[in-house]
Amino acid sequence: MGTALIATMSATVTATADTKPTIKIGYVEGWDDSVATSNVAARIIEKRLGYPVQLVPVAAGVMWQGVARGDLDATLSAWLPVTQGAYWEQFKGKVTDLGVNFPDAKIGLIVPASVPEKTVADLEAHKADFNDRIVGIDAGAGVMKKTDEAIKAYNLSLQLMPSSGSAMTAELARQINASKPVVVTGWAPHWMFAKWKLKFLEDPKKVFGEAEHVDNVVNPQLETKAAPVVAFLKKFQWKPGEIDSVMLATENGTKPVAAADAWIAAHGDRVDSWVAGAQ
Incomplete structure (x- = not known):
């Protein structure tokens, strides 16, 4: 044995x-x-x-x-x-x-390329067009923390709505298909840039940092x-x-x-x- x-x-x-x-x-x-x-x-x-x-x-x-x-x-x-x-x-x-x-990664606030707003600061004057909200992703994400900082830095009264990556793109799709303005927290690389014409809002105060x-x-x-x-x-x-x-x-x-x-x-x-x- x-x-x-x-x-x-x-x-x-x-x-x-x-x-x-x-x-x-x-x-x-x-x-x-x-x-x-x-x-x-x-x-x-x-x-x-x-x-x-x-x-x-x-x-x-x-x-x-x-x-x-x-x-x-x-x-x-x-x-x-x-x-x-x-x-x-x-x-x-x-x-x-x-x-x-x-x-060449990047985070920030993203809108349809067709909207007139160019910078994060521009959101406040037209917040009603965006339903007074920024469509977010999961609460703990870096881009969410930075968006909280941006809301303070640019004195925005839009509300940041936490959701998830997939819920955010679903809402983006809904608003784009209805030809309505929408602002989301986002990042590149992402497939949404291959699917729709989108742009990052400029961030002169560099809250979201430079290229990541x-x-x-x-x-x-x-x-x-x-x-x-x-x-x-x-x-x-x-x-x-x-x-x-x-x-x-x-x-x-x-x-x-x-x-x-x-x-x-x-x-x-x-x-x-x-x-x-x-x-």
Whole structure:
């Protein structure tokens, strides 16, 4: 019996050594760029690097905390320096920023391109046109906190209505289809810019910050756990416009994994350049 037990134990050890650890990636559910980026990266890590991946949908604060604690290995949804700047300040000693995956991100207030209003300050005089409200997303999001600040900074009396990413775009669609003015909290990259003619309201007081970037942030232990994944994430970066087709496909009903696989199949050279040296 003793020999059998030892044999079983050594077999278990061997099996474990052969199996690569699962990589847990946190993403923000309802953020289409986060869903698209995370799914493309996950499929590449699985197919090309051979690590199983678990995508974990979480709120932004929980995502940062998870990566800092090691409950999550990585997030590809770190909006910096402004949107998630407070989380970076809180957790920067416990996480590693591997670099930018989307260089030209932006948050702010978005309106149909056809409305005459140009700046955030212009909203007050025409607030009745906008039903006295700004259609928001989930309450804890960075763009919501910044909109609260903007309401104070520009002395606006419009009410910020929390909802969700999908509820916000549904309301945007309703108002645009009815040819009515509407103002929403939003960000680029987003599929809504591929679907409708929209514009950001100018923000002369820079409450929403300048251009943002989205970074790959990992738990420092990932280097030990899966060095090839870290090598890949250091190289993984979208060019402007590349992510839009993945987001729009998903919005039009394609499953995120299928949209990711289609993009990967069509862009073999880009994928090769990302995984070069990581395999």
